[in-house]
Amino acid sequence: MKILILFAHPAFHKSRVNKILTNGIDESENITFHDLYQEYPELDIDVKREQDLLNKHDVIVFHFPLFWYSTPSILKEWQDLVLEHGWAFGSKGNALKDKLFLCLVTAGGPQKAYNVGDFHNHTINQLLSPLRQTAVLCKMKPLPPFVVYGTHAIEKDEVLRHKEDLFYFLDQLINNQINGEILENFEYLNDFIAKQN
Amino acid sequence: MEGNFFYQAFVYLAAAVIAVPVAKKLGLGSVLGYLIAGVIIGPYVLGFIGEEGQDVMHFAEFGVVMMLFLVGLELQPSLLWKLRAPILGLGGVQVIATTILITAIVMLLTPLVWQMALAIGLTLALSSTAIVLQTLSEKGLLKTIGGQNAFSVLLFQDIAVIPILAFLPLLATTEGTHSSGHESNTWIEGMPIILQTLIVLGVIVSIILIGRYAISYAFRLIAQTRLRELFTAAALLLVIGITLLMTQVGLSPALGTFLAGVVLAQSEYRHELETDIEPFKGLLLGLFFIAVGASIDFKLIFENPALIAAIVAGLIAVKLLILIVVGRFFGMRNDSNLLFAFGLAQGGEFAFVLFSYALQNGVLTGSEANPLIAAVAISMALTPLLMLLNEKLIQPYFGTKESVEKKADDIDEKNEVIVAGFGRYGSTIGRFLQANGTQATYLDIDPNNVDLLRKLGLKVFYGDASRHDLLHAAGAEDAKLLIVAVDESEKTLEIVQTAQKHFPHLKIMVRTKYWNDYYDMLEKNLLGVYREFSDTALRMGADVLSHLGYRKNQVQRSLRKFRKHDEEYATDLAKTRHEQKNFIKRGRQVIEELELLMLDDIDKVAKDKDMGWDTETIKEEFAPMIRMQKDEKNL
Missing domain, CATH: 3.40.50.720 (NAD(P)-binding Rossmann-like Domain)
Incomplete structure (x- = not known):
């Protein structure tokens, strides 16, 4: 399988965690790392080019830091422009059908803060439900999200461990070693990987 | 002679400068102003100008030629092609029907022979291109349906003059006056008729070909000299040259220049030609109208007031009737049709030419021609008034006034x-x-x-x-x-x-x-x-930064911020610089201003402004808490 990572981070130059996570991620020829803010600094997203890219891949990954419980703005713009009716959804929109959809999220707060009744009062899965539904509407198969919590105070070792988990999983995806049905039983990809180990 | 020229020029110009603004102020239009000015300075009122008014009129008819050149310039060939139906249909029917009706009336009411009646009918069927076009364009009605149809008919009449001129001598019943030398002595006179036709066709084709392919090149060479007056001279040369050529082959100069105008309507020099010819045309046309006013023979009129009045009334009534019927027949709506009919219900300047030609050739005698010439002049002078009457009193009864239809193509x-x-x-x-x-x-x-x-x-x-x-x-x-x-x-x-x-x-x-x-x-x-220089330089600067490894979206934001700040600061500087402008040399001033600008840049732009994306302060506040929670979990 071929993986397309749509990466969106407006202050990548200041990001520690994401620099480590993304470093070397596109060394595999089956992974395309697509840095949206670098490609479209004036937000002039090239719809045709994006759709061509999507056509060439089987797994679509949104990789972003959680900003205000949502994606950075360019990723919303990307959805608004690229996921056209008749192409991505609707009776004739089957371009994305059966592709896998994955969210790769970094969040500043600790895992505990993302719980009902706690600081943010929502789980990450609850917050990501619009993206999940977008994927469903586009006939994609959403995977559970991969989340790195507590980036405001994370140590390098911990980031590297996450990176290892992530790369291992991506490798399995590429080699078709992942059983989608088993995955569905997990709320977060992190749990699935932990179980495997 | 010299003094005489300046005296005449002074009289004509003064009359125009005084009468036209007054007429316009009164809502009568410039044509009526010129005509009244002509009457006033003419031999029967103030007497500043005498019989030479006739010669001035012949000279000033050149204004009509220029006007048709300008009309041609406004008319794309494709539009002319669209007008072919009204030109041939409306124009043809109008000329033939009017000729027949007037001939019949003349034969019924007078003892004149049919040849004379026909000559009168043919001549009076024509209307005045100069007065109608000038009045219509002044009122902005030239592009309305009524205006376009009036124009089509006038164009047909301009063409019709040629065969009429050829035909008139055949109607001669007397010896004629044949004033020697005044007769047109063209190149092609005396040649066999087939050769004449070939030459005429050749001239028309060469005007089209030269206008289409060669003239632009010549104008470009002239324009390259960057001497404006030379271009004006070339434009005049073109119009006068065509006039001469057309006269030589016995065609109407107005028609020739019109054709040249149409050919040049697509040229890049169209606006420049328009601008250069326009003042000459305006002056000459004004002169022409003044001359028409001055040539009205009031002595003759006062001797036979009833006869002249009857001719004028009859002429206008007959033409109106036929125009309304023809217009209706060709499907014009009421408002367009009225404009069309009232516009064209007069004798034209061609009548002066044709009547004197008829005199020379013995078709008519002075006793018929002179009252008719007076009547035609009066009917021309009445035209602006008739159109005013139509506009103010008659049109309001027939619903909405026609407005210019904006067709993007035309x-x-x-x-x-x-x-x-x-x-x-x-x-x-x-x-x-x-x-x-x-x-x-x-x-x-x-x-x-x-x-x-x-x-x-x-x-x-x-x-x-x-x-x-x-x-x-x-x-x-x-x-x-x-x-x-x-x-x-x-x-x-x-x-x-x-x-x-x-x-x-x-x-x-x-x-x-x-x-x-x-x-x-x-x-x-x-x-x-x-x-x-501003935007490209900034974009280049932004690219420099991104090649140095800066994130592109960061650079873009910085660029926009810089541009905004730069423009605001420059605007401020523009306001204050007046006060000191005289003390410091401008070059020095610019350098100082640049210095101020750069200091300001460092102060405002260099600070990272994207605070929303920056998690530094959030980290400072929340990191200790997060670490504490982790420690608790690990314990």
Whole structure:
């Protein structure tokens, strides 16, 4: 399988965690790392080019830091422009059908803060439900999200461990070693990987 | 002789300058003003001019020739082709029906023989191109259906004069006056008729071919000298040359120049030709109208007031009747039809020519021709009044007045945007506008440039945009935006001043080249002032930063912020610089201002402004808490 990572981070130059996570991620020829803010600094997203890219891949990954419980703005713009009716959804929109959809999220707060009744009062899965539904509407198969919590105070070792988990999983995806049905039983990809180990 | 010329010129000009504004003020239109001026200075009122009025009229008829050239320039060949039905149909039926009816009436009411009656009928069937077109265009009605149809009929009449002139001598019943030498002695006289026809056709074809393929090249050479008066001379030469040529082969000069005008209607020099010929045409036409007024023979009229009045009334009534019927038959609505009929219900200037020709050839005698000439002149003078009557009293009974129908195809020069200067800068704007489906009118002073761009299919016209008449010709009255994209600073200033003075409604956007121009233009209260170097330099600077490894979106934000700040600061500086301008040399001043600017940049732009994306302060506040929670979990 071929993986397309749509990466969106407006202050990548200041990001520690994401620099480590993304470093070397596109060394595999089956992974395309697509840095949206670098490609479209004036937000002039090239719809045709994006759709061509999507056509060439089987797994679509949104990789972003959680900003205000949502994606950075360019990723919303990307959805608004690229996921056209008749192409991505609707009776004739089957371009994305059966592709896998994955969210790769970094969040500043600790895992505990993302719980009902706690600081943010929502789980990450609850917050990501619009993206999940977008994927469903586009006939994609959403995977559970991969989340790195507590980036405001994370140590390098911990980031590297996450990176290892992530790369291992991506490798399995590429080699078709992942059983989608088993995955569905997990709320977060992190749990699935932990179980495997 | 010299003194006489200046005296005459003074009388004519003074009459025009006094009478026309008064007539316009009274809502009568300029044509009536000229005619009244002519009557007043003529032999029967003040007597400033005598019988020489007739000669002046022959000379001033050249104004009609120029007018048809200008009308031709306004008329794309495709539009002319669309008008072929009204020209042949309306025009043909009108001329034939009027001729028959007038001939019949003359034969019924007078003892004249049929030949004389027919000559009178043919002559009176024609209307006055000069008066009708001038009045219609002054009222802005030339592009209405009624106006276009009136024009078509006039055009047919202009063509019809040629066979009528050839036919008249055949109607001769007496010896005639044959004033020697006055007869037209053309080149082709005496040649066999087939050869004559061939020569006439050859002349027409060569006018079309030369106009289409050679003239632009010649005009470009002339324009390259950058001597404006030389271009005017060339334009006059063209019109006069065609007039001479047409006279030599026995065709109507008006028709020839009209044809040349139509051929040149697509040329890039169209606006410039219009602008150059227009004042001559205006003056000569005015002179012509004055001469018509002066030539009205009041002595004759006072001797036979009843007869003349009857002829005038009969002439107008017959023509009105036929025009209304023909117009109705060709499906014109009431309002158009009335405009059409009232416009054309008079005798024309051709009547003067035809009647004197008929006299020479013994078709008519003075006792018939002179009252008719007087009646025609009076009917011409009455035309503006009749049209006024129609407009004010009759039209209101027939519903809405016809307004000009805007057809994008026909009046393609009436664009919302005028771009002055079509070099590297203006052409980029032009391409961008075109790419977004916005047509603009382009003006450029470089003939080579204009030629090249027209080959690429763009609507570019040659001319100096700082001339208000050229801006006018380019449609400045109807345009909304004027884009000044010329290279020279002085020219930019001139264009802005002209436009602000003559077309205050136009919103202006200018390109400036140097800092000083930029500051000067900022004070002009324009819609937008653009430094040509600013944006490209900034983009290049931004690319430098991204090649050095800066994130592109960060660089983009920085660019926009810098530009905004830069423009605000420059505007501030423009306000304050007046106070010190006289003390410091300008060059020095610019350097100092640049220094101030750069200090300000460092102060404001260099600070990272994207605080929303920056998690530094969040980390400071929340990191200890998160660490504490982790520690608790690990314990």
